[in-house]
Amino acid sequence: MSTESSTWGSPVSSLLAELADRDVKLRLVDGERLEVKAPRGSLTAELRERLARHKAEIVDWLARSERGPGAGGGELPVVRHDPDRLYEPFTPSDLQQSFLMGSREGFEFYVRPHQYGEFEFDELDVDRFRVAFNRALYRQRKNLVVAGEDMLLRTVRDPAPVEFTVSDLRGLPVEEAERRMLRTRESMCRQEPPHDRWPWLAPHLSLYGGGRARFHYNNNNLFADAPSAFRLLSDALHYYHRPQEELAELEVAFRDCVLALAELEESPLGQASKKYWCDRMAQWPGAPELPLVGGAERQGRSMLSRREVLLEPGVRKALRARADARGLTLTNVLLGAHAEVIARWSGSRHFLLNNMITHRVPIHPQMREILGNFAALYPLEVDWRHAEGFEDRVRRLQARVLADTEHTYWSGSKVLQRLNQVRRTPGSAVLPFAVGSALFVGPADPPRYSLLETPQTLLDTEFWELRDGRLWVIWDVIESMFPPGLIDAMLEAYGSLVTRLAEDESAWRARDFELLPAAQRERRARINDEALAAAPEPPARLMGELLPRHGPLPPGGPAGGAGDGARAKSA
Structure with a gap:
């Protein structure tokens, strides 16, 4: 997986994350008054309107945050840096454990997780960018780790700067330069980065045209989740454009944070979360049974392909307004539409998806800046069996998501391991349909091209908001596992x-949707019409000819052939 969602933890979390991204600071004064501090121009009219509309919820959210989880029966640990043990082995974080297991041969759909992307620059000084990128990595030097065969992580001692390879295509015709860059893509996009040694990054720059540059970047998803991958690139660009402005030194290490989260699992909060998940397993359904190709290879290396839907800014704005009016988050509405499609094509109204949630809990003020993978996957129960409209279905789904997110103090990988034990399916991809919202990351600039590969996944769905206001919905799918045309439809x-x-207010009340594409509806109608036309006409028969040919009926008997029990007695 490439993304995880804190937006599902609270109806206002996506708004709070967006404000944090714009360096807008909120403070609760006297327990009831909201104080807002924002850089000039950072609060748009839309953000002001959303702040006003959700003020009461934000005040409540901040109040609960100040009280902390101790009010609910436990407290979050306080993470402190332990320099004396920085280089001692430690257990991987939640999703890292699943990724390390799922990347091994013998598991279904195995692959070492990574995301390849291409980013465009109108102009770029290669040496300056290389220095800036390595400067950003040096800031994260205590967080650069590798994984050993013993499934333990170790912090890299004195990590060497990352070398950049460069293709100088300047002076070539545009078509030839594009062909060369396509060959670079083809050689890099399926490369599985190493897990056991540094560096596990291999950046490449293609220089072409009148000073343009294309950055080919293969991000190792074992060691960097979506927020920290974006943070690393953002920090590199900060040092590129403002080299004189030093970013604050990071006070804690990835190792410190992971050990604190492991400690949390044994706390009252962690044990309550364990009970929440384990008590429900016996009643859980399975994964949705989407049509798959018979006999398709499940034990081979995963080969995901990227599909996407881009929805215009007007659609995003209208959808958010309709969601807000109903007290629903945009993420949960997008998830509900996803569940609607999965339900229709799987024929199931009750199934499990794999929901990605962040473990970047507030155990240190710099938690958002630490390079590392803090994501976790948890089973999400989708129950579409009730006779109700779409709005009510999503409202129940949102309630389930919120309840799940309040119980993430026990490892998601342990939940899935326990589920495999309960179902006696060791090594199998028990939940191969994953979802993750990146709306909490804030508006993003999409890469020119991107490809994700993660283990034990048939379909990985992501939701993004782009800087130009569009919604970007991504499906990473193993095409060979599905019948031709299914994913398109x-x-x-x-x-x-x-x-x-x-666009349509009445759609929220609909209990059912016609989801088949027009071409498929027309094709089905045509096939049905042709079948009816080819069927032989039933022969015209008189009613008398249809009566049994075994003698006259007794007086007062029935006029048609009923069973013996319905036959009238003779006089």
Whole structure:
């Protein structure tokens, strides 16, 4: 997985994350008054309107945050740096454990997790960018780790600067330069970064045209989740454009944070979370049974392909307004539409998805800045069996998501391991359909091209908001596992459904949707018409000819052939 969602932890969390991204600071004064401090120009009219609309919820959220989880029966640990043990082995974080196991041969859909992306620059000084990138890495030097065969992590001692390879395509015709860069993509995009040695990054720059540059970047998802991958690139650009402005030294290390989270699992909060998940397993359904190709290889290396839907800014704005009016988050509405499509094509109204949630809990003020993978996967129960409209279905789904997110103090990988034990399916991808919202990351600039590969996944869905206001929905899918045309039809249906929800108020009350694409509806209708036309006409028969040919009926008997029990007695 490449993303995880803190937006699902609270109806206002996506707004709070967006404000934090813009360096807007909120403070609760006297327990009831909201104080806002923002850099000039950072609060748009839309953000001001959303702040006003959700003020009461934000005040409540901040109040609960100040009280801390101790009010609910436990307290979060306080993470402190332990320099004396920095280089001692330690247990991986939650999703890292799943990734390390799932990347090994013998497991279903195995691959070492990584995300390849290409980013465009109108102009770029290669030496300056290389220095800036390594300066950003040096800031994270205490967080650069590798994984050993013993499934333990170790912090790298004195990590060497990362070398950049460069292709100088300047002076070549545009078409030839593009062909060369395509060959670079093809050689890099499926490369599985090493887990056991540094560096596990291999950046490449293609220089072309009149000073343009294309940055080819293969991010190792074992060691960096979406927030920290974005943070690393953002810090590199900070040092590139403002080299004289030093960023604050990081006070704690990834190792410190992981050990604190492990400690949390044994706390009252962690044990309450364990009970929450384990008590529900016996009643859980399975994964949705989407049509798969018979006999398709499940034990081979995963080969995910990227599909996407781009929804215009007007659709995003209208959809958010309709969601806000109903007290629903945009993430949960997008998730509900996803569940609607999955339910239609799987034929199931009750199933489990793999929901990615962040473990970047507030155990240190710099938690958002630490390079590392703090993501976790948890089973999300989707129950579409009730006779109700879409709005009510999403409201129940949101309640489930909120309850789940309040019980993430026990490892998601342990939840999935326990589920495999309960179902006696060791080594199998028990929940191969994953979802993750990156809306909490804030508006992003999309890469020119990107490809994700993660283990034990048939379909990985992500939601992003782009800086130009569009919604970006990504499906990373193993195409060979699904019948031809199935993914096309499902993705088209998803885009149409989300657009209808944005434009049509009545859609929120609908209990059922016609999701088949028009071409498929027409094809089915044509096949049915042809079948009816080809069927032989039933022969015209008189009613008398249809009566049994075994003698006259007794007086007062029935006029048609009923069973013996219905036959009238003779006089």
